[in-house]
Amino acid sequence: MLHIPDPSTVASPGMQVSAFRVLVVCTGNLYRSPLAECLLRQRLLETRQVIRLSSAGTRAVPGTPMPTTAASFLRERGAAPSGTNSRRLTKELVDDSDLVLGAATEHREAAVRLSPVRALARAFTLCEFARLVRAEDAAGVGDPAARFVSLVRGAAARRGAASAHPGDDDIDDPLGAPPQEMRECLALIEDVVDRIAAAVRTG
Template sequence: MTPRVLFVCTGNICRSPMAEYLLRHRLRDHSDAVSVSSAGVAALVDHTVHPLTAEVLAERGIATDGFAARYLTPAMLNEADLVLGMSREHRDAATTKAPVRWKRIAVAREFDEAIAVRTADLAATRFPGDRNRPELDIADPMGRPREEFDRVAAELDPLIERLADWLIGLRGQ
């Protein structure tokens, strides 16, 4: 079975699609390794990615053609094996929509920390540290200058690299 990863942010045009496309790009040689998608808790439904998100990704050789923002639904959460929010707010909104899936919902940074201490699994139940630390959040670049979009990409790059390596290793088990 192919694991399904769902990234979540607010409008589904900046952070979560950036994470989605970065992970897809990182897994391009393992296209069957994982299914990757994204959605937003207050999505700008059917919008393309933000122009600055598209620019940042294009500079990495990643095209976002055909992207359409989606509103996060309980069905999406029930189908996902791993849900990674860009902030605590997104984790909490996802958990509210699908409370029985709480073990599979985390902030991207807290799941990254679980990978680092080797406690991550597709039904993660333990996360290191305080789950309500503000530093877990990746700040929204919406309405901000290009540098903020670059910052988001710089924050996501190492998280996505470790997540991709973990997912590839998972397939090898």
């Protein structure tokens, strides 16, 4: 079990956190969640010793490799698609995460159902978290893992005041979609990841 302050705690500028674990969740763990995992890892490469990225799927078939389309999209952006064979979401994975990012509302809710106490304040959709995260919530905090603690705390506090229309925070499953829709979905994930990574990197 983890090792860091609760997100309700304000991170002080000198606070050091040993590690911060982010879990991204979709349905099959084939497109949306592994793509976000790999892109976020690339964007935060300099923090890889303290920020750990992983992904899972609510209905994943364990061991299924990432489809060629998603892998090619990653390679075009200089990101490595290795180590992304699918795995099933479990309570243990949620319990061992400091932030759970679902591709859609159903994935956030699945994490909360598995571990209500652990996930309630730490589970968001990708789009929701990107919409709520503010770099100023971690102003002056240099340690990247400690910054993430403050960013999650700030986003959770802001959630009740910031509204979105139902479904606006969901990223649709591109499985079986025409090529153009597939590329649009992957590009949306990239944009959301960039917004999250920018908040983490801004010291």
